[in-house]
Structure formats: structure tokens, C-alpha cells
Amino acid sequence: MSEAALGALLIGLLFLCFAAGVEISLALGLVGLVGLLALKGWTVGLGVVGSVAWSNATSFSFVAVPLFVFMSAILLHSGIGRSLYTAVARWVGFLPGGLALASVLACAIFSAVSGSSVATAATIGLIAIPEMERRGYHRPFIYGSLAAGGTLGILIPPSIPMIIYGVMTETSVGKLYIAGILPGALLTLLFAAYIVGYAALWPSHAPRGDDVRLPLREKVRSLTEVGPVALLIVVVLGSMYAGVVTPTEAAALGAAVSIVLALLLRGLTWRGLVASFHETVRTTSMVMLIIIFASVFSHVVALIGAPKALFDLITGLGLPAWAVFTLVFMFLVLVAYALEELSVMIIMLPILFPLVTGLGFDPIWFGVVMIVWLEMGFITPPVGINLFVIQGVARGATMREIAVGATPFVLLMIVSVAVLFLFPQLALWLPQHLEPGR
Amino acid sequence: MIDGTSKAASFLGGVATFVIMALIAFDVLMRYFLNEPQLFVDEVVSFLQVLVVFWGLAHTFRGGGHIRVDLVTSHLPRRVRGWLRVVTLTVGIALLGVVAWVTWQSAWTAYRYGRVSAVMLYPIWLPMLLIPTGIALMGVAMSATLVRQVRAMVSPGATGDEVEDQGRAA
Amino acid sequence: PAPAGAQAKPVVWNLPHVAAPTYYHTINLNAFAAKVKELSKGRMEIRVHPASSLYPGPELIPAVVEGRAEIAPVLSAYLTDILLELGVLELPFMTGSLDEHRKAAEALRPFYAEAMAKKGLKLLTIHTWPSQQVFSAQPIRTTADWKGKKIRVYGAESAEIIRTLGGAPVSIPFGEVYTALQRGTVDGAVTSATNAEPMKFFEVSKYINYWFLNGASLEFLAVNQKAWDGLPRDIQQAVLDAFKAVRFEDKEWEDAKLWEARVLKRFPELGMTIVEPTKAEIEKARTLSRPAWDSWKKRTGASGARALELALKALGR
Ligand code: NA
Ligand code: NA
Numbered sequence: 070m071s072e073a074a075l076g077a078l079l080i081g082l083l084f085l086c087f088a089a090g091v092e093i094s095l096a097l098g099l100v101g102l103v104g105l106l107a108l109k110g111w112t113v114g115l116g117v118v119g120s121v122a123w124s125n126a127t128s129f130s131f132v133a134v135p136l137f138v139f140m141s142a143i144l145l146h147s148g149i150g151r152s153l154y155t156a157v158a159r160w161v162g163f164l165p166g167g168l169a170l171a172s173v174l175a176c177a178i179f180s181a182v183s184g185s186s187v188a189t190a191a192t193i194g195l196i197a198i199p200e201m202e203r204r205g206y207h208r209p210f211i212y213g214s215l216a217a218g219g220t221l222g223i224l225i226p227p228s229i230p231m232i233i234y235g236v237m238t239e240t241s242v243g244k245l246y247i248a249g250i251l252p253g254a255l256l257t258l259l260f261a262a263y264i265v266g267y268a269a270l271w272p273s274h275a276p277r278g279d280d281v282r283l284p285l286r287e288k289v290r291s292l293t294e295v296g297p298v299a300l301l302i303v304v305v306l307g308s309m310y311a312g313v314v315t316p317t318e319a320a321a322l323g324a325a326v327s328i329v330l331a332l333l334l335r336g337l338t339w340r341g342l343v344a345s346f347h348e349t350v351r352t353t354s355m356v357m358l359i360i361i362f363a364s365v366f367s368h369v370v371a372l373i374g375a376p377k378a379l380f381d382l383i384t385g386l387g388l389p390a391w392a393v394f395t396l397v398f399m400f401l402v403l404v405a406y407a408l409e410e411l412s413v414m415i416i417m418l419p420i421l422f423p424l425v426t427g428l429g430f431d432p433i434w435f436g437v438v439m440i441v442w443l444e445m446g447f448i449t450p451p452v453g454i455n456l457f458v459i460q461g462v463a464r465g466a467t468m469r470e471i472a473v474g475a476t477p478f479v480l481l482m483i484v485s486v487a488v489l490f491l492f493p494q495l496a497l498w499l500p501q502h503l504e505p506g507r
Numbered sequence: 508m509i510d511g512t513s514k515a516a517s518f519l520g521g522v523a524t525f526v527i528m529a530l531i532a533f534d535v536l537m538r539y540f541l542n543e544p545q546l547f548v549d550e551v552v553s554f555l556q557v558l559v560v561f562w563g564l565a566h567t568f569r570g571g572g573h574i575r576v577d578l579v580t581s582h583l584p585r586r587v588r589g590w591l592r593v594v595t596l597t598v599g600i601a602l603l604g605v606v607a608w609v610t611w612q613s614a615w616t617a618y619r620y621g622r623v624s625a626v627m628l629y630p631i632w633l634p635m636l637l638i639p640t641g642i643a644l645m646g647v648a649m650s651a652t653l654v655r656q657v658r659a660m661v662s663p664g665a666t667g668d669e670v671e672d673q674g675r676a677a
Numbered sequence: 678p679a680p681a682g683a684q685a686k687p688v689v690w691n692l693p694h695v696a697a698p699t700y701y702h703t704i705n706l707n708a709f710a711a712k713v714k715e716l717s718k719g720r721m722e723i724r725v726h727p728a729s730s731l732y733p734g735p736e737l738i739p740a741v742v743e744g745r746a747e748i749a750p751v752l753s754a755y756l757t758d759i760l761l762e763l764g765v766l767e768l769p770f771m772t773g774s775l776d777e778h779r780k781a782a783e784a785l786r787p788f789y790a791e792a793m794a795k796k797g798l799k800l801l802t803i804h805t806w807p808s809q810q811v812f813s814a815q816p817i818r819t820t821a822d823w824k825g826k827k828i829r830v831y832g833a834e835s836a837e838i839i840r841t842l843g844g845a846p847v848s849i850p851f852g853e854v855y856t857a858l859q860r861g862t863v864d865g866a867v868t869s870a871t872n873a874e875p876m877k878f879f880e881v882s883k884y885i886n887y888w889f890l891n892g893a894s895l896e897f898l899a900v901n902q903k904a905w906d907g908l909p910r911d912i913q914q915a916v917l918d919a920f921k922a923v924r925f926e927d928k929e930w931e932d933a934k935l936w937e938a939r940v941l942k943r944f945p946e947l948g949m950t951i952v953e954p955t956k957a958e959i960e961k962a963r964t965l966s967r968p969a970w971d972s973w974k975k976r977t978g979a980s981g982a983r984a985l986e987l988a989l990k991a992l993g994r
Binding site for chain 2: 086089325347
């Protein structure tokens with residue numbers, strides 16, 4: 070059998086396994102193993118599986134994954150994240166769609182300590198959704214803004230998917246973090262503009278309360294409620310940019326400070342700690358098993374020589390780089406509607422990364438694009454992780470309502486990818502110019 | 508019994524995360540304030556990470572934490588879906604069996620050659636052993652589900668559907 | 678001999694490596710692989726997998742020893758357990774230049790081959806990475822300058838050297854070294870000049886300090902003996918001839934020098950200062966770093982003692 074045929078067969082087998090409902094991680098492992106046995110025989114084939122498992126599981130940079138999940142869980146269980154929403158609502162509540170606006174802004178602020186979109190959506194959603202429901206906001210509008218706001222958690226640093234991207238492509242996680250700041254701000258503004266515009270056009274979908282304009286004194290006082298989160302932002306981001314810690318270490322420091330804060334504010338119970346333990350392990354095991362088995366699979370892809378063959382094929386077409394990128398991105402958008410995106414990123418990176426950077430696109434820039442794409446995937450049905458989170462937080466919300474509410478935000482994300490394409494400096498300017506400590 | 512073991516292993520993974528956090532924080536403080544970086548931390552931390560990842564697998568499985576795609580299966584007739592799950596569970600268990608065996612071989616070889624870590628020269632067979640044990644535990648947990656799934660298919664009056672809500676894409 | 682025209686399936690070997698696709702090791706190995714294909718008339722194909730795309734660096738040695746790779750480089754940088762005695766010339770301050778290193782390595786060739794044979798490996802070629810130097814934010818001119826400096830290291834030996842010189846060894850993942858240098862998380866990092874160029878360390882460190890912690894860093898291309906024995910005689914010969922035809926070893930040593938000279942010319946243009954400590958200071962550092970030798974001797978036992986004796990003899994000390 071030729072290697073191209075083997076490659077096609079394996080990809081077919083992979084999708085068959087996905088469709089049959091084999092766990093995504095195990096499907097990757099199975100197909101990877103079959104490929105390795107076919108290509109390299111028992112000894113070498115299995116050898117790769119063993120070494121891949123060991124080297125990925127011991128990769129120090131991945132340590133930030135459990136640490137950020139742990140920190141988020143502690144913040145959730147100790148209620149520290151919630152007061153943030155109340156405070157922000159005091160400031161922007163008077164605007165059209167004020168509570169939804171506050172949700173997105175609170176998500177954006179919380180993103181500066183949280184590395185995950187699930188944690189961001191859940192933490193802010195837990196308090197924001199009931200508030201808006203009580204006020205009589207249109208349900209899809211509520212769920213959409215929370216689902217979308219939560220995804221800012223992975224674009225605004227720190228970010229678990231950026232860590233995964235950085236480790237897999239040997240791109241500096243620190244640079245990726247900085248590169249996410251301006252696009253994150255842009256996306257937050259786009260979300261905010263949409264919310265205000267929507268609420269202005271359909272006032273009945275976002276009724277105003279009577280307590281809208283608070284005196285400045287009241288607003289300033291509310292800032293103290295932001296204190297713990299602000300302190301965490303200083304610890305996590307400040308220590309990193311001051312050069313005290315690496316991005317991985319910042320995660321540990323953030324988790325440690327969260328625990329101390331939670332203890333001081335008496336928000337942490339033993340039950341909460343144990344629950345945080347299990348949540349941390351659950352997410353880490355799931356993600357890392359996908360990473361490990363996807364890595365086995367991508368070894369097969371590399372052995373077949375697929376990335377180079379694809380690159381040669383596509384450059385052979387003579388298309389301009391922008392056309393290739395557009396095709397790649399359209400393909401990704403289709404995928405975003407079908408599969409679980411984080412695993413797709415992990416599976417596709419070994420092929421996509423050499424292709425896209427080979428065409429002359431910047432690795433950091435492409436990292437930011439992939440993160441925005443992930444954000445999009447997280448709020449597109451049927452498999453969008455934030456849709457499930459909102460469904461879990463807002464009892465009684467239907468998948469349809471959430472997906473409908475999220476759709477305008479998907480369009481805004483596509484817009485921001487277009488902006489990133491036309492103005493790559495939006496992502497690249499800060500990492501090039503932010504160089505303290507020299 | 509299996510649930511208890513899985514849960515205990517997952518709890519240990521949580522404790523390991525806590526220790527990782529404390530060790531790195533300690534290293535940072537020692538390095539920044541006393542100029543005494545703790546060289547051992549990196550390697551101990553990466554070994555502990557193996558525990559977090561692999562010993563958490565079984566409990567994650569029991570809680571339906573390993574993502575699956577139900578795009579197709581949710582449209583299938585109940586009994587077909589149930590039998591398909593028998594197949595996918597069997598396939599998964601077989602894979603885990605092979606992986607447990609090969610990672611056990613790696614650990615055994617590391618023990619025989621006396622392989623050590625790069626910087627601190629810690630023997631690595633011990634953390635390596637965490638992999639096959641964790642994988643095997645997940646295999647056992649899957650086998651228990653397989654037994655329940657087969658029962659649900661063949662015992663009279665049973666639903667014949669996929670058991671529990673495990674592993675739905677979420 | 679196979680009848681002409683009867684195209685049997687070619688033997689395919691995978692050669693994993695850590696070097697980037699554009700690095701001279703990869704270029705030379707690709708040239709070698711192409712020559713093998715030509716000389717064997719397409720009956721043998723060696724696939725080079727650069728940039729750790731098949732096995733990560735630390736797994737290369739165990740992989741070829743256990744037969745999980747047919748052919749692989751044994752890098753002195755990754756000698757942590759198996760074949761430890763091969764690292765004798767990379768002991769701190771053992772050699773002071775690529776030429777001195779090569780001369781000693783040639784003299785030790787039978788010793789290397791014998792040590793590898795004991796682990797079921799056949800030694801094919803001995804070549805090198807450029808010398809290991811220190812990048813730093815502040816110049817390190819004297820042994821006193823090492824005191825209290827946080828230096829990023831990647832192995833037991835380099836950690837030991839930094840410690841004996843009074844510095845503080847730090848372990849940071851390779852991908853984060855740039856940011857750590859940039860933001861002053863560490864004061865310096867040990868790596869070769871040519872490795873530092875693609876990683877753009879020159880953007881974030883002002884000094885490269887030529888202490889010659891190692892005059893060079895050897896790499897042995899090894900083949901698993903069982904895999905070798907499985908090859909037909911004429912293909913074995915084709916492999917050996919291919920090395921000669923592309924002047925593999927000479928080319929590698931020349932390139933190490935050439936690449937280093939090239940980046941050294943570039944660094945000042947990029948605003949870096951090259952620090953060359955005096956002979957006396959390096960001598961002082963050599964004396965100070967003796968404990969690193971002692972702990973190596975303890976770990977390697979009798980074979981290490983023999984290696985050391987041969988190395989010192991070859992270097993005329
Ligand atoms: Na974030
Ligand atoms: Na999706």
C-alpha cells in the first residue's frame with residue numbers, strides 16, 4: 070500500500086471512530102497506533118507511543134494547564150469572581166443593555182487572571198445570568214453575551230490554549246500572551262458596541278432598571294469589590310512582565326495567591342477545595358490525554374510526510390498566500406461547526422503550522438488567529454464548549470436559545486480575523502515593542 | 508470499589524497539583540528574594556504532573572469527562588446505539604491495554620538501564636510507572652462500564668440504550 | 678545481488694534528529710541520505726526527521742539502543758545515564774577549541790566504538806555541535822563575575838559547572854529562555870552561538886562570553902547493530918560509501934566552524950559584545966570546576982576513569 074493511501078485510510082478510520090462515539094482521545098490513539106504499526110512495525114511503532122506519552126506528560130510548560138484550572142476553580146468556589154460583576158455593573162449599568170455590557174466587561178477583566186474560557190463564562194455567568202433574567206432581558210441575548218464574553222478568557226492573557234500552541238510549535242508563550250492583548254481589547258470593544266447597539270434598537274430585549282445612575286462616590290466605593298481580582302491581575306501579569314516569573318510560574322503564583330485570598334476572605338471550604346481538586350484533574354486528564362494521543366497521531370502524519378506533501382501540493386497550485394490562508398480559514402470555520410475545537414487544533418497544528426508559516430505568515434500572528442478561531446468554535450453548535458457551560462449555569466436555557474444568541478458574536482469574531490489579516494500589526498506590534506528589562 | 512479507587516487516584520492528582528503550585532511558588536520566592544533557584548523543582552514538578560494526568564483518567568471517565576462526538580450516534584435507534592457503545596468500549600479497552608503494556612515496558616527498561624533525569628539525576632522508572640497504572644485503572648473503569656452496557660443490552664426488560672450520560676460531548 | 682530491474686520495496690530507515698530543518702546537521706544528513714539512495718540504486722532510503730519530529734531529544738539514545746530507531750545521533754548533551762562515559766571530552770574546560778576537540782575525539786574513536794558496541798550500537802561517524810558559550814545581560818569577564826548569576830542550564834554537568842563557579846543554575850524550558858533573558862528572570866543562558874542565532878537571543882542579551890565551557894559538543898551517529906546486521910552486504914557498503922562520498926565528517930566539522938564564524942561576525946553588527954576572558958581566568962575556572970569532574974568520575978566508575986586517562990593522554994596533559 071502506498072503511503073498516501075495509508076494516510077487516506079487512517080483519516081477515514083479516524084472520522085469513523087469519531088462518528089461511532091469513541092472518545093476523541095482514544096480515537097486518535099487508536100488510529101495513531103494502527104498507523105505506527107503499519108509503518109514501523111511493532112517495536113519502533115510502540116516505542117514512539119511510549120516516548121510520546123512520557124515526554125508530553127513531563128513537559129514542564131504544560132504544568133500551567135492544571136494550575137490555571139485550579140486557580141479558576143478556587144476563584145469560582147470561593148466567590149471571588151462574582152463580586153467583580155456587581156462592581157462593573159455599577160459603572161456601566163446605566164447604558165443601554167447595561168447588564169449584558171457589564172457581563173462582557175467583567176469577563177474581559179476576569180480573563181486577565183483566568184486562562185480558560187469555560188472558567189470565565191462559568192464564573193461571571195453564575196451571577197450575571199440570574200441578574201439579567203430577573204431584569205427581564207431577552208434570553209438569547211443573555212446567553213449569547215455570556216457565552217461570547219467567556220471566550221475572551223483565552224485571547225486576553227493568560228491563556229491555556231496559547232500555552233498548548235506555544236509548546237506544540239515552539240513559539241514563545243510570553244510573546245503570544247502579549248500579542249493577544251490588543252486583539253482581545255478590539256474584540257471586547259466589538260462585543261460592547263454590538264450589545265449597546267442591539268439594546269438601543271430593541272429596548273424591550275434589555276429593559277432598564279430604576280437604580281441606573283449611581284453617584285460617583287458609590288461607584289468608587291464599588292471598586293473595592295474588584296480588589297481581590299485586581300490584586301490577582303497584578304500578581305499574575307505583573308510578575309510575568311516584570312520578569313520575576315516565566316508564564317508557567319505565573320500560573321503557580323496566581324493559584325497560590327488565590328488560595329491565600331480565598332482563605333483570608335473566608336470563602337474557601339474543605340468541600341470547595343476537594344471539588345477544585347477533582348475539577349482540576351478532570352480537565353487536565355481530558356486535555357492532556359488528547360494532546361498525548363494527538364501527538365502519537367501527528368507522528369504518523371509526519372512519518373507519512375503529509376505536512377510537506379500538503380505544502381508542496383498547495384504551493385504547486387500557485388495561489389497567492391492570502392488565497393491559501395482564506396481557504397484554510399474557511400475550512401477551519403466549517404470544522405468549528407462540527408467538532409470539538411481544542412482537539413482539532415491539537416490534531417491540525419502539525420500540518421497547518423508549517424503550511425501557514427511556510428507561506429510567510431508570522432507564527433505569533435497565526436497563534437492569535439487560531440485562538441480567535443477557537444473562541445468561535447467554543448460558541449458554535451453542536452459542539453461548543455461554552456454553549457454547554459451556559460446550559461449548565463442557566464438551568465432551563467435551550468441549546469437553540471444559546472446558539473441563536475451567540476451567532477452575532479461569531480460574526481464579530483470573523484470580522485476580527487479579517488481585521489487581523491489586514492492589519493497583522495494589531496497582534497505583532499506589542500510583542501515587538503514591549504521590551505522592558507533591557 | 509472501582510469508583511472508590513478512581514476517586515482516590517483523582518484526589519491524589521489534586522493534591523499533586525497543590526504540591527506543584529507550592530513548589531513552584533517556593534522556587535520563585537527563593538530565586539527572586541534570596542537568589543537561590545531550586546533546581547530540583549522543575550523535575551519533581553514534571554513528575555507530579557504525570558500523576559495529575561494519568562491517575563485522573565479513570566475518575567474523569569466515570570464522570571463522562573472524556574469528550575465524545577454524539578453528532579451521529581444521537582440520531583441512531585436506541586438499540587443500535589447501545590450495541591455500538593459495546594463496540595467502542597471494547598476498542599477503547601483494547602487500546603488502553605496495549606498502551607498500558609508498552610508504557611510498562613518503558614518503565615521496566617528505564618529501571619533496568621538505570622535511567623535518570625537530566626539535571627537532578629533522579630531515577631525515572633518510578634514516575635514512569637504512574638503511566639501504565641493510570642492507564643490500566645482507566646481500562647478497568649471502562650471494563651466495568653462495558654459489563655453494564657452488555658447487561659443493558661441482553662438482560663430482559665432493559666432499555667437497550669447507551670448506559671448513563673457518560674462522555675457526552677460537553 | 679538483486680536482479681536489475683526487479684524493484685523490491687526499499688528498506689526504509691528513520692533518522693530522528695533535534696536540529697532545525699535549515700541547520701547544517703540536517704543539511705548534511707539529507708545529503709548523506711540522498712547519496713545512500715543513489716549508491717544503493719534506490720534499495721535503501723533514509724528518512725531524516727529534523728526538529729524532534731520523531732523522538733524528542735532525551736529519547737534519542739534509548740530509542741536507538743532499544744531498537745526503537747534504526748539509526749540516530751547520540752548527542753553528548755543528552756548523556757544522562759546510558760553511555761555516560763562518551764561525554765568525557767565535554768567535561769568542563771576539557772578542551773578549548775573545535776580543533777583540539779576533534780583531535781582528541783579522533784584518538785578516542787576506538788574507545789567510543791567499543792563503549793557503543795557494549796550497548797548494541799555500531800558507531801558510524803563522529804562530528805560536532807559548535808562550542809557551548811554563555812549569553813548574558815552583564816559581561817562575565819572574571820571568575821568573580823560568575824558569583825550570584827542566575828544561569829539557565831539544561832543538564833547535570835552544566836548545572837554543576839555553574840554551581841562550582843559560584844553561580845546559580847536555573848532550569849527553564851527552552852521555549853521560554855528568550856523571554857526569561859528579555860525580562861531578566863535569568864541573568865544568562867548556556868547554549869551554542871549558532872543555536873542562539875535562530876532563537877534570536879541577540880535581541881535580549883548584550884554579551885556572549887567565550888569561556889569555552891566545552892570546546893565542542895560531540896554527536897555520534899549510531900546504528901542499532903541488529904538493524905545493521907539485517908542489511909544486505911552491498912547496502913551496508915553503500916551506506917559506508919555514502920559517508921565518504923559526501924565527506925560527511927569533514928563537512929560537519931567545517932560547518933561547525935563556518936557557522937560559528939558567521940554568527941560571530943553577525944553578533945557585533947547586531948549590537949552584541951563578545952567577551953573573551955583571559956587565559957589566566959579560564960585556567961582559574963578550570964581549577965574551580967574540578968568538583969564537576971569528580972562527580973562525573975563517580976557516576977561513570979571504571980569506564981569513566983579509563984576514558985579520562987585516554988582523553989588526557991590524547992590532549993597531551
Ligand atoms: Na485569559
Ligand atoms: Na463548535
